[in-house]
Amino acid sequence: MKLVIRNVETKISRIRYTLEKMVERNHPYAQKMREAGVKPEHLRTAQDMRLLPFTTKQDLQGHYPLGWLNVDRKNVVRFHATSGTTGNPTVVCYTNNDIKMWADCAAWCLGLAGLDEWDTLQVSYGYGLFTGGLGAHYGGEHRGLAVIPASGGATEKQVRMIKELGVTALACTPSYAMRIAEVWDDIDPGRFKNGGTKLKIGIFGAEPWSEGLRKRLEEKLGIKALDIYGLSEAMGPGVAMECVHQNGLHIADESFLPEIVDPETLENLEDGEEGELVLTSIKKEAFPIIRYRTRDRTRILPGTCACGDPSVRIDRIGGRTDDMLIVRGVNVFPSQVEAAICRVEGLTPNFIIDTWKHDGMDELVISCERAPNTTQDDIDTLLHKAVKRLKDSIGVNMDIRITDPNSVARSEGKAVRVRRHMEEPEIAKKRQ
């Protein structure tokens, strides 16, 4: 498959410059290039990108904390880090230029959402080592919006600020947006949609979410809910964003070069084919990534968007390859479970999958929460509907429990949808 890149010469020469710097500094990626027998001067056309070795999360973790740095430490002005749930955290670093580029990308995303200096953006992503808060914040200020650095938590206060400060756009994880909507319902029972406020846009991302959850959020909050994508290793939020046409996410392709590869064979796939997103940073200085395997599943969407922006678009992220469960031979992603559950009236979008291995196979039980306006008498009907929906959409019968309202823990950041156990939780409980 031929790689087609806009402004290809400038981009390729900028990536070549980064590779030259890596060689000069004896960066760990230069070692990978040596092993692959590739030199910076071999990169002349878009197709030559394929000569370059992939970078994996393990490469970055293996050089914890600062081994991936490609500038002198004195040029670093900011650190962020991933949570490190699987091994060493990854510490990511930024120069002044990197922070500017990130703010440019995030501001461009907010522009795609139709926001301008008359808008007020409440940033309810966490501020701190997580990139969500500061990423959206700098993007908002750079575009001239009035930004409220709310961070996550104190949900009643979040609702008050939305109401009293004339917030027009809310940036947070979709699961936290659902929580905000629930708390708002408690404060103003019977409120209609956005409760008469100015809220109109949601900038939701940092975790996989389904079309079903989008509908519920749009309905409950009276907004247009847009998807924003990013990852710390690339910079943070702002790598890709949906425009108001909700027709795939536009990649900030002046800053990142996307490829889709088959995760098994690592061959590049055709536009429209689903695989793993691989990203190369074009101008990052402190923490460049070359052919970074994101583990995120998506596809490049053919054609151009009605908004007229010529950037490459990707489909919403279906999930991470690491989160995939294999149930009786069928691949199951938590976002598919969410999509099915959202279609069952009487269930909230809150659920948790408990999973364990039995004879090397994934077993699971899904706890789905019934809505506050249902009763114990509805449980059998809800169970029947949920089992059928999941069977129809995913293709396997799954073990489902219907739990009481508010029984699934809410999150103020990324929701935990999968709990992995050593053995079946019921058996483990009996033994205790």
Ligand code: DLL
């Ligand atoms: O989640 C950056 C971010 C903050 C993106 C705020 C959007 C909004 P990390 O904590 O490093 O960075 O997690 C990155 O989260 O590889 C995906 O698996 C997942 N992810 C991020 N955005 C989306 C999305 C931030 N819109 C990892 N849809 C990524 C699905 C997403 N998954």
